[in-house]
Amino acid sequence: TTAQPGQFICVYLGDAQSIASPREVTPPDTVNALIGASLKPSLILPRPFSIMHVADEYFDILFKVVGIGTSILAKVSIGQQLRIIGPLGNSFEWDEDADIAVLVAGGIGVAPFPFWAQRLKEAGHDVVVFIGARNCNELPVTPIAHEDARIQALNTSLEARIFAELGVPSAIAVEEPMPGAFTGTVVDMLISWLNAHSHLRPIIYACGPKAMLQRVQMVLRERNLRGQFSLEERMACGIGLCLGCACLVRDLATQQLRYQMVCTDGPVFDADAIVF
Ligand SMILES: Cc1cc2nc3c(=O)[nH]c(=O)nc-3n(C[C@H](O)[C@H](O)[C@H](O)COP(=O)(O)OP(=O)(O)OC[C@H]3O[C@@H](n4cnc5c(N)ncnc54)[C@H](O)[C@@H]3O)c2cc1C
Ligand code: FES
Structure with missing residues (x-):
């Protein structure tokens, strides 16, 4: 109930009980069988995931399987218990000078945005x-077709169901041509939209691969x-103790460079302050 858009949770997948059923504690051997190998030391580290959506006492995450931890997470079934900490980190903030929020997501970087879009709306x-x-x-x-050009100036007829259900217009950019989608990168799509809306004062919220953020x-x-x-940085503790998630930022007032922790000072940073 205290979670704010932009915050995240850390999931511990390295101990047996973290994926045990509430009634039946799974011995480590079963865990090893599940991942088909000995428990890797790397599983001691928690895995961070954005809070995608909150409703009553529930919250959702959306994740992509990229390695051992997310593979295990994908096999967790209903009723199994996970050890998590959170909500962690700071959150997105509205800019009173802006008249529209533009949320730019690269791939799984969309994860924090349903929660934020809902709050903005x-x-x-x-x-x-x-x-x-x-x-x-x-x-x-999940792309769904819409009849009208819900986002003017973009020649697209596909939007994302999750945002349509929130009543928030969205558009999809795909580099390999796909009927109804914008052909190009999401940054190309952002530029097209900005060119057509130069009379507006948007604030841009972005999450995705580093190369995309650099372009934005x-x-x-x-x-x-x-x-x-x-x-996104690899995290060893998630609570500011290990200094493993440091990122370089520029103090916008003094122009001095300093390191900040993605887990406690972030994960949300002023776009201009980040030094890639
Ligand atoms: C604040 C925050 C929020 C995140 N939210 C989400 C989310 O909502 N959904 C989602 O799918 N992912 C999210 N991530 C990334 C997610 O934490 C990693 O994909 C996950 O920890 C990988 O675990 P793994 O054991 O499967 O991968 P590993 O087996 O540990 O590594 C597999 C590959 O993934 C890369 N990787 C591992 N951890 C990260 C990381 N933290 N960031 C970037 N690359 C990584 C490794 O370099 C390696 O190439 C988030 C990361 C952060 C820091
Ligand atoms: S993950 Fe340990 S300081 Fe950020």
């Missing part, structure tokens, strides 16, 4: 969401726009 702010993927197989959302940062600097990025 509830607060009466205009929101649009752009989601990009290399091809339709890598889209992290350049676009924002060229146009003197404000933005907030959610960063």
